[in-house]
Amino acid sequence: MYDSHWLVFYRKKEKNDMNHRTKRYRNTLTFLQKVLPAPATILDLGVRNEFSEIMEQNGYKVYNTKGEDLDIFPEIVKEYKVDAVCAFQIFEHMIAPFNVLREIESTKLITSIPLDLWFAKAYRGKTDIRDRHYHEFEDWQFDWLLEKSGWTLKKTEKWTSSVNKIGFRPILRKFTPRFYAVFAEKD
Numbered sequence: 782m783y784d785s786h787w788l789v790f791y792r793k794k795e796k797n798d799m800n801h802r803t804k805r806y807r808n809t810l811t812f813l814q815k816v817l818p819a820p821a822t823i824l825d826l827g828v829r830n831e832f833s834e835i836m837e838q839n840g841y842k843v844y845n846t847k848g849e850d851l852d853i854f855p856e857i858v859k860e861y862k863v864d865a866v867c868a869f870q871i872f873e874h875m876i877a878p879f880n881v882l883r884e885i886e887s888t889k890l891i892t893s894i895p896l897d898l899w900f901a902k903a904y905r906g907k908t909d910i911r912d913r914h915y916h917e918f919e920d921w922q923f924d925w926l927l928e929k930s931g932w933t934l935k936k937t938e939k940w941t942s943s944v945n946k947i948g949f950r951p952i953l954r955k956f957t958p959r960f961y962a963v964f965a966e967k968d
Contacts, residue, residue, distance in 0.1 A: 816964035855881035865889035882930035932965035
C-alpha cells in the first residue's frame with residue numbers, strides 16, 4: 782500500500798518537474814536562438830546535461846566543462862576557443878562568479894539564473910553538495926556583477942516558473958518572474 786502511494790506521488794512530482802524543466806528549456810533555447818543563431822560553437826559551463834543535448838539538436842556545437850570547481854579554477858574557461866560562453870543556472874552555485882566572468886575570453890555570454898523570491902528560501906539540495914544556491918540574485922545585482930566584471934548587457938528577459946501545485950507560493954510563482962536570462966558582450 783505504501784509503495785503504490787509513493788509511486789503515485791513520485792510520478793506526479795516527476796511530471797511537475799518535467800513541465801517546469803520543459804518550460805525553462807524552451808524559454809532558454811528561444812532566448813539563445815534570438816541572440817546567437819545556430820550554427821555556433823559554445824562552451825557551456827557545467828557538466829554535460831539535458832540542455833547540452835537540446836542545443837546540439839538545434840545546430841550548436843557544444844563543449845562542457847568537466848565538473849571542475851570554477852571558484853577555485855576559473856582559468857579553465859580559457860582552454861576553449863568558442864563563439865560564446867553559456868552559463869545556464871550556474872552562477873547561483875558559485876561563491877565568487879566574478880572570477881570566472883573575468884577569465885572568459887569569448888566576447889559573448891549567454892546566461893540565466895533563478896531570481897531571488899521574497900517568498901522562498903534559497904535552494905539547498907540535500908544529497909549533492911554542488912546542488913546548492915549560494916546566491917539567488919535580484920536582477921539589478923546580477924546586472925551589476927556582469928558590468929563590474931567587464932560585460933555590457935545587450936538583451937535581458939524574465940519568465941515565470943510553472944508549478945502545478947496548490948498553495949500561496951505556487952500561485953505567486955505563476956505571476957512572479959523566477960528566471961532571468963542575459964545576453965552580454967565585452968570588447
